[in-house]
Amino acid sequence: MKRSVVSFIDFFNASCKLSLFAVAPHIDRKNLQKKIMRSGQTLKMEADVKGEPAPVVTWKLKNDVLKTNDKFKIDNEDYKTSFSIIKIKRADAGTYTVIAKNDSGTDQVDIDVEVLGEYNTITMKAILKLDVPVSVAHF
Secondary structure, eight states, rough: OHEEEEEEEHHHHHHHHHHHHHHEEEOOOOOOOEEEEEEEEEEEEEEEEEEOOEEEEEEETEEEEEOSSSSSEEEEEEEEEEETTTOOOOOOOOOEEEEEEEEEEEEEEEEEEEEOOOOOOOOOOOOOOOOOOOOOOOO
16 A cells, blocks of 8 residues: 555656656747749748747748648658748748747747849840951051
């Protein structure tokens, strides 16, 4: 009987310790500032995500939850997230939101993405024509 009481006390103490370590999510904003991209480039954003238990991370655009597909690549691991847009277009511009959520709370960051048109390459050929009289001195 003494052993079962000790086991219960150990279990109770361990449970209390676990609940003390619950931490609301926090998304590191260091790499999540406004992005200005050229059409055709690949955009990649990465962020560390803190919290206990490990937060569940979601990416959104205009309240639509984004999933990995031919256009978007989302990779969520415990405590880290990355989001890529392959061959970005002007239609992809907007405010993207990353949300981290666990039992202790929620954190979110909005990232404005601006997409400029492609570089236009102009090849210019310059023709230099001199119509200048040249005098030749005779010695």
